[in-house]
Each structure stands twice: as C-alpha cells, then as structure tokens.
Amino acid sequence: MSTNILTILCKGIVTRVSNANSIRCYSRWTHRKPSKVVLPFEAAPKTNLKTEKVIDLSSVVEEKKEKAQQKQRVSMPNVDKEIADAKLKQENKNQQEKFKDIKESRESQLKKRKFYLSQKKVFNDDGEIIYEKLKDNDGRINYLLVKLKSKKERLHTRQMLVEGWRLIVDGLKAKCKLNYVIFSDVEDLNRLRPFLPKTGVLFYKIPYKEIGLWSDVETSPGLFGVFEMPTSENIARTSRPLPLHLVCDNIRTPGNLGAILRAAVAVGCDKILLTKGCVDLWDSKVIRSAAGAHFRQPIQPSVEWEDIETLLPHDTSVFIADSNTNVLDEENSIQSSVPVVPYYGVEFANLKHVTLIVGGETEGISVESYRFAAAKNGVRLNIPLQQGVDSLNTGMATAVISCEIRKQMTQAWAKLKLQKQDVQAT
Template sequence: MSSVKSKKQREKKGYILLEGRRLIADSLAAGVVPRYVFFSRTSDVAGLRLPATQLYKIPYKTISLWSDVTTSQGVIAICKLPASEDIESSGEELPLTIVCDNVREPGNLGAILRTAVGAGCRQVVLTKGCMDLWDPKVLRSGVGAHFRMKIFRDVAWEEVSDILGTSFVCLADNNLGDADCGESETGEHDQEAKDPQARHTVPVVPYYDVNYARQTSVVLVLGGEAHGLSPSAYQLAASRKGVRVHIPLANGTESLNTGTALGVIVFEMKRQFLTRIPDESEDDSFSVTKG
C-alpha cells in the first residue's frame, strides 16, 4: 500500500491505487485489471464486475488509515497501471488535442482532464514537468476521466510533434505583456531557448475570433497558473504559424483558473466543429471568423 502511493514505486512496480466505488467501476469498464481489492462491507463491492482478483474484507478503520480523504468510501483497489494506447475513447471525437505544459497543481490537472473528456477531445498530452497523472488528488478531481480517453504522460517537447502530426497550434495565453515567458520543464527560466523571440512572433487574438472549424485538427496548449507556458510551447506555435488565444475579461480580472479557461475555449471550438460546413477548397492556414 505504501509503495503504490509513491510515484517512484508506482512507476517501478506498474501499479496504481484507486479509491472509491465509482472510480473503480470506471477503471473496470476501461479494462483495467485489479490485483487486490480491499473493502469493509460486502455492499461496497456488490455489483462491481470484478474479474478474478484477490478480495480482502478488513475493518473500516484500517481502510481509513490508508485513505487519502477525510471520510473513506470503504473500498480500495490496487490495479495494473494502464497504458495510454489501451484506453479507448467512447463516442465521436473532436479533432482536438490538449497539451498541458507546466501544469503542476493536481486539482487543475484533474479539472483539465474532466473538461477534455466532457468536450470529447481526442487526447491529452502531458509534457515533462506536469503533475503526476496517477496522483490520488488528480484521480479524484478527474472523476474517471483517466479511463475515458488517451493520455500521454511525461512527453519531452522533442517528442510532442510526433504525437500532434500536422495539427494547427493554439496557445491559451492571457499573458499579453512583455514579461518573459514561463519556465522550461526543468523548472528554470530558459534564457537560452533556441528562439527567445518566438513568443513575440505568434499573433494574439480573442479565442472567439479564430476559425477553428477551418482546420483539419487543432492543438490547444495550456500552461500552469504559476509558471505559464514554456519557451518550447511558443517555439512550437511559431514554427507552425499558430496563434495565441486569450479570453477578454472584465472588472480588472487578470486571469481565470486553468480548468475554467479550458472550458471556455474548448466549448467554443466544439461549437464551431459541430456547426461547420466542409469546404474542400479551403486550406488550413490561420484565419479569423470576423472580417
């Protein structure tokens, strides 16, 4: 139990801890195989379609000691760590990939995953430096999102392009001043970036003025609230003639929570994709919706 709570040991042994009936049910539906299930009441596991596994009925007080929440739900499973390619998305997918850059707050990362799944995004990519995908707090705030779409974790920026293909790149960026861009995945300000001026070459427009529906596929890059976007994110957008999208705010508000900002932008993208009229004569170059 102690080893699966440690990121290093989780990676080494290939097991994760899931707490709560709903989260365990979501993992089972995705084909995740539990090795051990601990419960305090028979009703806690009744109805769960458990494959052949080791079941242990133990006192609720013991489960509470292992739990990461104030009031445990009374059931914990230790499961084999699923690979991203083993997770199948349900329903139709938007041609949209979310890239998380420097997202280090577990509640924010869980909210991002939940929003991405709810909108029907194709996949999520977590670059090196992001919060651990399988951290208990991320699992709880994700509310089962981990098991409903492909999520690539610990991806180096050199490998991001291979996953994204030829998608059009948008950066969610409300930092419209001249301050330095965020930190690299090492956590240090990258003043030696290959193209330190990349940020200034990427145009800035309100999120609702971009014609997303004109693109074959879109990538939206999100930075963490504390560190923002890294130089690598700006370089990626500059190299693909992408755009920085911002959310105009009123009453002196500087920015929104990362998960909230994602919801605002991604559902505008979804609206456009669902209402678009295909036009094979159009190219995939950047355009705005207004003249």
C-alpha cells in the same frame, strides 16, 4: 404534692427498665441448656453424655437410585436391558457420524475456498463474492499500499490506486484490469457486482480505521481498487473523438491537472500530452479530481519538447491559451512573435486538426511552448474578462476554449450531414 408525683414517676420508670432487662436476659439464655460447667482445677466428673445419631447419606442416595430404577422398569416392562443398550450405542454412533459429516463438509468447503482464492475466482458456487478477512496491520496490505503511495514504485509495478466505488466502476466499464479490492463493508461490493469479471481479482476485508489511515480524503468511502495502469492502446472509446490534441505544459497542481483531464474527456479530446515538469499523472489527488478521465482518455506523460512534433499530425494548427495580452519587450521576442486573438475569433471548423497548449498558473507558459508555436505559425488565445478579474483557473480556461472548439466543429459536421441528406433526397 409535686414531690410525690415525681417519686411515683421515677419508680415506674425504674420498674419498666428492670423488667425489660430481665426479659432480655431471659430470652438470651433460654436456648442454652448446659448440663454442668466444668472448671479446669476440678477433678474430671463422671458425666453421661448422649451420643447423637449420625445419618448415613450414602444409603439414602442408593435408596433413591434404586427407586428410580424400579420406576423405569415399571414404565418399560417389555423393554429388555440389552435392547436399551443397543439403542444407546446406535444413538452415539449416529451422533459420531453426523459430526464426521459436518467436519468433512467444512474441510471440503475450506479446500474449495483455498482453491478459488489461488485461482483468483471472484464468485463461488452460490454466486457470492469470495474475499479474505485480514487482521489488523496485515503485512500484505501495508506492503501493497506503501508501494502504491510511492511514485517510483507505481511506475515500476505499473499499478494505480483509486478510491470509491464510482472510480472502480469507471475502470471496470473501460475494461481496465482490476487486481485488488480492499474494503471494510461487504455491502459496498454489491455496487461492483454487475461489473466484476469472473476471475483475476483478489478481495481483502480490513477494518475501516485502517482504510481511513491510508485514505487521502477526510471521510473515506471505505473502498480501494488497484488497477493496472491503462495505456493508449487498451482504452476503449465510446464515441468519435474531436481532431484535438491537448498539451499540458508545467501543470504543477494536482487539482488543476485533474480538472484539465476532466474537461478534455468531456469535449472528446483525441489525445493528451504531458510535458516533463507536470505533476505525476497517477497521483491520488489527480485521479480523484479527474473523475475517471484516466480510464477514458489516452494520456502520454513525461514527453520531451523535442518529441512533441513527432506525436502530432503534420497538418495541425497550434494554439496557446494565454491570459497575457500586454505589449512585450525585446527580450521576449519569441513570445511577441505569436499573435493574440480572442478564443471565439478563430474558425476552428475550417481547420483539419487543432493542438491546444495549456500552461500552469504558477510557472505559466514556458519558452519552449512559445518557440514551438512560433515555428508552427501558432496563435495565442485570450478569454476576455470583466475588469478586476485577471485570469481564470487553468481548468476553467481549458474548458471554455475546448467547448468553443467542440461547438464549432459539431455545428460544421451537422451542417455537412444535412447537405448530404439533401443531395441524396434530390
């Protein structure tokens, strides 16, 4: 019984497979209708092959074009062909004239821009700042910045480099001559706009990555300004200065010198003298740490000790900011001849003029300073500190002593002013 069932199943499967094969083969060959198979070894038969009808597309295209023209004639029955051609020519002429006008206006704008740049004009007719966009590694920028980074070239060209819009504004407020502005973002110029002169400044736009290569800070503000070095004659004072001269002796650190200059400007010092051996006054780190003091304070660098006496008033009182209060040996007899007092123990208001000498932290006070103070019957000023603290930073010590001098002098001036008012009232 089981054998018969298996036999019937096998016959059914074979039948289905054969039917599927026949259907597949039939469907594959239904679309092919060969008239005859010609073998290579047989004679050429006489067959009648049907010729296919070839459609000429060029005639179809011509018919479509003709129909389109007929439609156009129907849509404009009253328009003559000559009028249409005249309109087309007029349109072409108008377009040519329009293009010519645009070209002439652009050329005139370029000529005007070149003229403004040659004349170093800052603003155009629309009130916008005129600048020149430069490519990467432009030779003019590299040449200019290389010279400004060299101390010798800075002194030769009498130009200084400042970074950031605040220092540029400080220089413009002090009426110092601005020659170049190098920037990367046009929006930064809006902060300078109210203070810019009408002529004399060239603006160059360069990529920010190039400004970052020339910058001395970790994150550059993206704005450089090149000024002519201010002198003692062209600095405009905003207030009455104190009768105080400051002498910097062997200040070697740029940050310390900048802090001293900043403190001197804050108290209203009359003049600052830098002896030979101090760090370069126009170094970028000194300019940055001084926070605009170069534009507000007369500073005379590289002064010899033989010439200092001629640069000071004859009735000045000399003081040395000195943290050393120890008893000195015989070899330092010049230093021991200058007495030491606390900085608040001197009546500065009773003096006509004060000269304060400040030394560097590394080198200290020089022998020339002690010799000069001894010849002028000078005094060493000491700032008393808590135990465990030897001394203050040079900039901090200058600020403490100069602020004490300013306090005593302003109090004396205010008292004298009140006495005059009382006399006038009586």
